[in-house]
Amino acid sequence: MTALPTTTAPDLLPGARTGGGPQDDADSPPADSPHDGLPSGSARRPGPRSGGQGRPRYSPRRRARLLRAALSAALAVPLVTAAHQSRHPFDDRLTVHTTAAPGPPAAQEPVLRTSGPRVEARDPRSGTLRWVHERTGSRPLALAAGPGHAFALWSDGLVTDTERVTGSAVRWHRALPGLADWLAAGSGRAAGVLQPLAPGARMLAVVTPQRIAAFRAGDGDLRWVLPAARGCAFDPGRYVRTAGILLVAQPCPGHTNWTAELMAVDDLGRIVPGRTPLRNDLPHDPPNDPPSGVSKDLSDDVPGDRPEKAVARPS
Numbered sequence: 001m002t003a004l005p006t007t008t009a010p011d012l013l014p015g016a017r018t019g020g021g022p023q024d025d026a027d028s029p030p031a032d033s034p035h036d037g038l039p040s041g042s043a044r045r046p047g048p049r050s051g052g053q054g055r056p057r058y059s060p061r062r063r064a065r066l067l068r069a070a071l072s073a074a075l076a077v078p079l080v081t082a083a084h085q086s087r088h089p090f091d092d093r094l095t096v097h098t099t100a101a102p103g104p105p106a107a108q109e110p111v112l113r114t115s116g117p118r119v120e121a122r123d124p125r126s127g128t129l130r131w132v133h134e135r136t137g138s139r140p141l142a143l144a145a146g147p148g149h150a151f152a153l154w155s156d157g158l159v160t161d162t163e164r165v166t167g168s169a170v171r172w173h174r175a176l177p178g179l180a181d182w183l184a185a186g187s188g189r190a191a192g193v194l195q196p197l198a199p200g201a202r203m204l205a206v207v208t209p210q211r212i213a214a215f216r217a218g219d220g221d222l223r224w225v226l227p228a229a230r231g232c233a234f235d236p237g238r239y240v241r242t243a244g245i246l247l248v249a250q251p252c253p254g255h256t257n258w259t260a261e262l263m264a265v266d267d268l269g270r271i272v273p274g275r276t277p278l279r280n281d282l283p284h285d286p287p288n289d290p291p292s293g294v295s296k297d298l299s300d301d302v303p304g305d306r307p308e309k310a311v312a313r314p315s
Contacts, residue, residue, distance in 0.1 A: 091136035131167025141190035146201020172220030198267035
């Protein structure tokens with residue numbers, strides 16, 4: 001009988017270690033798993049193994065790595081968002097000089113002035129710089145002051161109110177349509193645009209050719225808007241103040257009645273006979289009544305003309 005040839009098994013099988021058992025590879029299949037139809041001893045392409053219903057099945061170590069990467073990305077999103085939002089939307093930069101502490105109560109209100117691209121507040125007696133307000137890409141064109149308020153008109157058409165004594169904060173920012181373009185069209189146009197109204201400057205009127213808008217100084221709330229008459233335009237640089245009333249020129253080409261070219265307003269809006277305006281005071285403020293005896297002789301009554309809360313016509 002012819003003996004069958006025999007072979008001796010190798011000491012190590014493909015894919016086995018000297019200590020016995022399969023290699024501990026994150027992408028290798030378990031020892032009792034088939035090699036996805038590959039012949040015995042064939043190299044297996046690394047990658048995720050298919051689990052139930054066609055989903056890839058990763059090893060625990062690879063799942064941990066993916067989970068750590070996902071958590072890192074999720075934590076980075078709010079940090080990036082916070083860094084983006086930390087920049088002030090109006091590019092305000094307030095610099096407070098702590099060495100210039102306010103003096104006695106009578107000297108606490110600093111003197112305001114413009115100096116190039118910034119607003120400066122200086123001590124009225126010593127001239128010491130109290131605080132500085134700057135805005136990137138814009139410069140102040142005009143200033144107006146009231147007790148506790150420092151109003152500024154900027155070249156980009158924005159109006160701001162800064163805490164006057166300490167310069168600790170910008171209370172509010174307001175913009176009017178077309179104001180920036182009109183200011184840029186000629187020099188000296190900022191004169192007369194900012195007009196504080198009411199005792200203690202509790203209201204601020206912003207006069208533009210198309211409209212007069214009045215804001216409450218305490219919070220910047222828009223209280224009323226008075227549009228210019230059809231075919232006319234306000235001239236902010238031509239105004240007169242008397243007895244708490246602001247008279248603004250309103251030139252109207254072709255008009256012969258000069259009284260039609262004057263507009264009388266106070267903190268409650270246009271002064272007309274029998275008006276019933278809304279109040280502008282905050283709930284904790286004392287009432288602020290209009291001057292007595294001034295609303296009957298300055299304008300003819302126009303039926304239905306109550307502009308104290310009017311919406312400006314499109315320009």
